[in-house]
Amino acid sequence: MTDAMLDIRNLNKKFGGLAIFSDLNLQVGKGELRCIIGPNGAGKTTLFNLITGRLRSDSGEIRFEDRDICRLPVNEIARLGIGRKFQAPSVFEEMTVWNNLMVAGTGHRRAHRLFSTRTDAGLAARAERVLESVRLTARRDDLAGSLSHGQKQWLEIGIVMLNDPRLVLLDEPTAGMTVSETAETADLIQEVFRDRTAIIIEHDISFVRRLDSRVTVLNRGGVMKEGSFDEIAADAAVRKVYLGEEA
Amino acid sequence: MATATTSPAPARPLLGRLLGSAALLFLLAFPAIASDYEVGLLGKFLVFGIFALSLDLIWGFSGVVNFGHAIFFGAGAYAMGILLKALPFAGATYIAALGGVLFPALLALVMGYFLFYGRVSGVFFGVVTLALTGAAHSIIIVNGNLTGGMNGLYGYPPPTLGIPGLWEISWYEANVSYYTAVIGSVGCLALSRWLVKSDFGRALGAIRENEDRAAYLGYDVPQIKLIIFTIACAMAGLSGVLYVPIGFISPDLIGVTMSASVLVWVAVGGRGTLIGAFIGALLVNYLQTLLSDAFVVLWLLLVGLFFILVVLFWPGGIVGLARHEWLRARLRALGLVP
Amino acid sequence: MEPVVIQLLNGLSIASILIMVSLGLAVIFGMLGIINLAHGEFFMLGAYCVATATAWGLSPWWGIAAAPVVVGLVGMAAQQTIIKPLYRRPLDTLLATWGLSIVLRQVVRLIYGSGQMMAGSLITGSTSLFGFGYPTYRLFIILVTAAIVGLTFLLYFRSDFGLRIRMVIANRSMAGALGVNTQSTDLWAFTIAAAMVGFAGAIMSPLIVINPDMGLTYLSRAFIVVIIGGIGHLYGVIAGGVAIGGAEAALSFYLRPVVAQILVVFIAVVLIRIRPQGLTGGPRG
Numbered sequence: 030m031t032d033a034m035l036d037i038r039n040l041n042k043k044f045g046g047l048a049i050f051s052d053l054n055l056q057v058g059k060g061e062l063r064c065i066i067g068p069n070g071a072g073k074t075t076l077f078n079l080i081t082g083r084l085r086s087d088s089g090e091i092r093f094e095d096r097d098i099c100r101l102p103v104n105e106i107a108r109l110g111i112g113r114k115f116q117a118p119s120v121f122e123e124m125t126v127w128n129n130l131m132v133a134g135t136g137h138r139r140a141h142r143l144f145s146t147r148t149d150a151g152l153a154a155r156a157e158r159v160l161e162s163v164r165l166t167a168r169r170d171d172l173a174g175s176l177s178h179g180q181k182q183w184l185e186i187g188i189v190m191l192n193d194p195r196l197v198l199l200d201e202p203t204a205g206m207t208v209s210e211t212a213e214t215a216d217l218i219q220e221v222f223r224d225r226t227a228i229i230i231e232h233d234i235s236f237v238r239r240l241d242s243r244v245t246v247l248n249r250g251g252v253m254k255e256g257s258f259d260e261i262a263a264d265a266a267v268r269k270v271y272l273g274e275e276a
Numbered sequence: 277m278a279t280a281t282t283s284p285a286p287a288r289p290l291l292g293r294l295l296g297s298a299a300l301l302f303l304l305a306f307p308a309i310a311s312d313y314e315v316g317l318l319g320k321f322l323v324f325g326i327f328a329l330s331l332d333l334i335w336g337f338s339g340v341v342n343f344g345h346a347i348f349f350g351a352g353a354y355a356m357g358i359l360l361k362a363l364p365f366a367g368a369t370y371i372a373a374l375g376g377v378l379f380p381a382l383l384a385l386v387m388g389y390f391l392f393y394g395r396v397s398g399v400f401f402g403v404v405t406l407a408l409t410g411a412a413h414s415i416i417i418v419n420g421n422l423t424g425g426m427n428g429l430y431g432y433p434p435p436t437l438g439i440p441g442l443w444e445i446s447w448y449e450a451n452v453s454y455y456t457a458v459i460g461s462v463g464c465l466a467l468s469r470w471l472v473k474s475d476f477g478r479a480l481g482a483i484r485e486n487e488d489r490a491a492y493l494g495y496d497v498p499q500i501k502l503i504i505f506t507i508a509c510a511m512a513g514l515s516g517v518l519y520v521p522i523g524f525i526s527p528d529l530i531g532v533t534m535s536a537s538v539l540v541w542v543a544v545g546g547r548g549t550l551i552g553a554f555i556g557a558l559l560v561n562y563l564q565t566l567l568s569d570a571f572v573v574l575w576l577l578l579v580g581l582f583f584i585l586v587v588l589f590w591p592g593g594i595v596g597l598a599r600h601e602w603l604r605a606r607l608r609a610l611g612l613v614p
Numbered sequence: 615m616e617p618v619v620i621q622l623l624n625g626l627s628i629a630s631i632l633i634m635v636s637l638g639l640a641v642i643f644g645m646l647g648i649i650n651l652a653h654g655e656f657f658m659l660g661a662y663c664v665a666t667a668t669a670w671g672l673s674p675w676w677g678i679a680a681a682p683v684v685v686g687l688v689g690m691a692a693q694q695t696i697i698k699p700l701y702r703r704p705l706d707t708l709l710a711t712w713g714l715s716i717v718l719r720q721v722v723r724l725i726y727g728s729g730q731m732m733a734g735s736l737i738t739g740s741t742s743l744f745g746f747g748y749p750t751y752r753l754f755i756i757l758v759t760a761a762i763v764g765l766t767f768l769l770y771f772r773s774d775f776g777l778r779i780r781m782v783i784a785n786r787s788m789a790g791a792l793g794v795n796t797q798s799t800d801l802w803a804f805t806i807a808a809a810m811v812g813f814a815g816a817i818m819s820p821l822i823v824i825n826p827d828m829g830l831t832y833l834s835r836a837f838i839v840v841i842i843g844g845i846g847h848l849y850g851v852i853a854g855g856v857a858i859g860g861a862e863a864a865l866s867f868y869l870r871p872v873v874a875q876i877l878v879v880f881i882a883v884v885l886i887r888i889r890p891q892g893l894t895g896g897p898r899g
Contacts, residue, residue, distance in 0.1 A: 081492065107494040119489045121482050132482045135475045136493030140500055143476035192494070341705055343712070394887040399649055402708050403841065404883050406651075407834035411879040414872055532830050536716060543709070573723045580716035587710040588699060 033092075034059045034196055034226040035080070040089035042072075042079060049075050051250040053089070057196075062219075063228045064237045066261075067247035068270060073230045074116065076247070077198050081113050082106040093196065108137050112194030116201045116230075118181035122174030126165055126184060129173050130156040133188040155191060162221060163187040179210040183217070190221060197227040203236050215239040238262075246270075303458050312450040316522060317565060319454040321558045322461045323518045328541040328553035329464055330511035335539075336548030337472060338504050339484030341402045344409030345538050348380035348509040350530025352516025354416065354423060355379040357525045360432040367440035368433070369447065373517045380513030381506050388505040392498040397487075406532070413531035428526035435521055447521040460518050461554070464511055468550050471507070480504060540583045546593030555594055619744050621867065627752045629859025630759035633851060634814040635832050636839040637766055638807030640851035644840045645783050646803060648697055649704060651711040653836055654829025655718040656808050659685050660815025661733065661824050662722060668734040674820070675736060681816035682809035688718075689808020693801050715829070722826045733819035751820060758817055762810070763852065769806075770848055779803055831875075838882045844892030853893045858882065 033056040040053040049072040057063050065073055078084040080091055082103040091099050098106050107113075121129050134152040135143060160166045163183040168176065173184060182202060189197060202218065203211040215236055218229070231237050237244065237258060244261045246253040254260075254267055261267055303322075307315050327349050334340045356376035363371060387408070391401060416423045424430055435447040437456075447453055471477050482490040483497055491497050516529070528534060538557075545556020560579060567575050586593055635657055642648045663684055664677030692714055700707040737754050740747035770776040778799045781789035790796050822828065835858065843854020858878060865874035 103488075103491045104494050104496050107492050113492055115489075119486060121485050121489070123485055124478075124481055128478060128481075131475070132478045132490075133493050135479065136490070136495050138475075140476075140496065140503060143479055143500075144474055188493075339705075341708060390883075390887055394890075396887055396890065399704055399708055400841065400886060400890065402705075403834065403837045404886060407838060407879050408883065410831060410834055411876045414876050418870070418872055418876070533827075536712065539709070539712070540716070573720055577717055577720035577724065580713050580720060583716065584696065584710050584713035587706050587713060588696070 033057060034061070034094060035228070036090070036092040036095070037080075038090045038092070040079065040091065041087045042075065042084070043087055048250050050079075050086075050089075053251055055245065055252060057226060057228055059226055060224060061226055062222055062240065062242040064240060064242050064244045064258075065228060065230050065247060066232070066234075066237060066244060067253070071247040072250070073247055074200055077113060077200055077228075077230065080106075080198065081111060104136075110193075110195040111198065112189040112192065112196070113198045114185050114189045114200060114202060116204055118178065118185050120173040120176075120181050120184050120188065122172065124173060125170050126160070126173055126176070127156065127169045129184060129188060130159060130191055133191045137192060159187045159191050162190075163217070178205050179207070179214075182206065182214070186217070186221065195226060197222065197225055199227060199229045201230055201232060203231070203233050211236055212239070300462070303461075307451050307454060315450045315454045319450075319457040320519070320522050321561050322457040322554075323515050323522060324538075324541065324557040324561055325554035326457075326460055326464050326515040326518065327512055328538050328545070328557040329468055329550060330508040330515065331538050332542050332547055332550060332553040333468055333471070333508040333511070334505055335542060336550075336553075337477065337484060338480045338501060339487075340501060340505065341398070342405050342535075343402050343532075343539070344405035344412070344535050345509075345512060346530050346532075346534035347405075347409050347412045348384060348512035349516045349519075349534065349538075350412065350416070350527075351380040351383055352376040352513030353519050353525050353529050354429060354516075355513070356435075356517045356520050357429040357432050358422060360435060360520075361429075364433050366436075366444070369435040369437060372435065376517035376520075377510050377513045380516070381510035384506045384509030385502070388502040392501045392505070395498075406535075409530070409532055409535045413527055416527045416530055423527075424525075426527060428524055453518075453521040457518050457522070460514060464514070465550065465554070467511075471504075472550065476500070476503075540579055542593075543583050543586045544579070544593050546595030547591065549593070549595040552593050552595035559594070617744075617746060620746055620748065621863065623743075623748055623752070623756075624866075625856075625860045625863035626756055627859075628863050629855045630756045631818060632835060632839050632859045633855035634755075634759045634762060634817070635811060636836040636843075636851050636855060637763065637814075638810040639836045640840050640843070640848060641766075641770070641779070642804060642807045643837070644843075644845045644850060645779070645848065646800070647704070648804070649708045649711060650692075650697070650804075651708060651833065652692065652715040652718060653811060654831070654833030655715045656685050656689060656811045656829075657815040657818075657832050658722065658824075658826070658829035659688060659718065660812035660817075661819040661822065661828065662726065662731070662815075663812070664733040664816045664819040665726075665731040665824050668732060673736070674734045677733070677819070678736075678813070678816040681812040685812025685815075686805050686809035689812075690801065690805045692808075693804040697804060698797075698800065715833075719826045719829070726826070728826060731824045733824060735820035755817060755821075762813075766810070767848065775799075775802065834879070838879070838886075841890070842882055842885055842892050844894030846891075847894040850892055850894040857893065 035055070035057040037053060037055040040050050041048070042050045065076070067073055075084065079086050082098065082101055082105070086099060089099075090097055093106075093109060093111060096109075098109065101109075121132065124132065131152065134149075134156060160169060163186060165176075165180060165184060165187070168180070173181065176184060182205075186199075186202065199218070203214050206214060211233060218227075219240065229240070241258060243256065244258050245255045246261060246267050248270055253270070254264055306318060310318070327345075330348075331342065331345045334342055353376065356372045359372035359375045360368060391404065396404060417425050419425070436444045437447050437452060438445040445452055447456070472480075479490065479495055479500055482493070483495065483500060487497050519529070541556035541560050542553050543556070544560060545554065546552030564572060564575055590596060638656075639650070639653050642650060660681035663681040664674050667674055667677030667680070692711075696710045696714060697707065700710055735751060737751050739750050741750045741753055770779065778789070778794050781792065781794050782796050782799050786796055839854035839858050840851055841854070842857055843852070844850030861878050861881065862871075862874050865877055869877070
């Protein structure tokens, strides 16, 4: 299926003697919003690490827009248009909110272009828009370290969005958030990712339900089941392995 | 790093410009009010300031802890001295000076390429640079016929500036070597500020704080580190070149002691502040000359202790103190600061 | 052309020296991940203990006995004031212990001056081996090293204290949850390591140049030995010591010792670049 945005075929990864993935197959179509759930240790974050180049797979293919990205370094995969938001907010705490966005915006440039003195009006405009959509316009000159946990998460979403990635990987975007923040984030994500391809790892079931997307369940090195939220929620085996914990 | 909870100090361009202009005027007028000896001394301190500044670029701004920065300072001085010896014709000084800047840059390029692209960083990088600075010291001593060995490099023709053949002026002359040091300081400081305020500088800040995250934004981290490392080491080489007319070329310039000293100057002055490097270098060296030999040992001991304290509690150093909130509140009350 | 036996003994001799100096560092840095750039100065202080004893007209044994105690105490103080507060900040630990190294060197300079001192030797002369004479003291050092390595392994793998260290290395929070006093373990591990390298300095004192800056060369070599040998395995330091010592001895056959050492530094840097996990470390992360 080459019109899939992301096409993972027969992916294998072992840590020592432990097989994290055995012949994993996963496809995400263009413009799709996909949730990935699974018990702890199923390898969800490892999957993101493999896709983004942080880890090398043992064998198999990871195709992004029909191009094998298995052997590329992290920064080149990022430049191809894959953005990643981490589980723990990893904004640059010692820089201002504005500078966080600006430094994100110049990441795609070749090094010698970083020395140009011409101000990039296009980048500034984009940063303004992103700032608004993550509701942080008022905090633009504050150090990112002074933001609340939820605001840091939003800033990070903003950073990821700034460069218009064609595939976005969100790792537990609501981790540590309050109930109201979670609901707001669900809305934010649906709004911001309306025309984009995104894969979201989540633990919060109400969040997954609210997003109303296709869901993939990972377990024991492979895909256990895939389908709509209702299909997943109804599946007895899935309930036992995962949703059963939530009761 | 402790999480900041307040906004960064708002820019105080007026105060900064006033202080800067005053300092510059003082520096320019200094030879008129001081003896040749004092002029030579201040010139030397300024050269050390440039050396410290170059370390601040890679340490304070890029987070690369280099325990062997003196390699590039010494390499610059020795390259210049050796070239002066080898090229006894008019105008050779310029070529020697260029060599003194390019040779350390080349060393940095090779070393940086080898280490950064090999993902040698943090503690390992520190240990490797420490070992290399000791090795560099030994290399200088072992190659006595080229470098003069333990005794230092002697007997090269005096470096001359001006227009060869038409109007020559000896670089040894106190005012000449002093003003080249001043020009060098101002130039390097300006270059550094421009670098730091550019998009490149912002990228450095991101890399310093979280290399991994920076890579996820698309930055080619080893390449960027290599670029700043090469620029900074070329600057260190330049300071070595400017040192030659003022001082004496000896293995002391390239070994562990000098590498340790420059780290201390930057830490004491305040890393990551640019001007702190100059302040640290000037202050520590000036106070050192005030003390007689007997007290120098004690002085260095106290400096070492202060260094430890700075690392433990006070990464901002002296400049950090100046920016500290309570001091700023006092200055605000006095109407000196907005 | 010196016989092979002598060459082997030279290599063994250098390797022993390196192993003895690096053993403490192997536990502290290689296993617990604590950087101490004042390690060379601990070595230096041990040597100065014997030099002091000699200067006071006492038998060197007094110095050798005092060294582990004196240096152990210094190590204890350093651990509490510098290492412990900077636990999660490795780069700052690097810098602060560098500051400590400066301070220790200056203290010694203040007390003893910058000049060289001499340490009396307890064992002199040479032993006849396979028909050739070899300095007895060097043989003594090889034996002492073997003994210390044996003791260290015994302590590390067979004692209660060693078990506690291994638990902390494996999983600090779990060890704490299981009742191990991690703070006390940290403190004593560091103190013992300091005492060990102080002892090394004392034992080595008759053979080496004693001045306030002597620790610096041993510092970088010790780190190289530990890194090349492999972080994470205690016997890595043996491998590293033999590798570096062997290389230095072999190269000294053709070149001046100083040049051999320079060359070994470069080789070591290349090795660190190619294989940062060292000879015994596992596959790169």
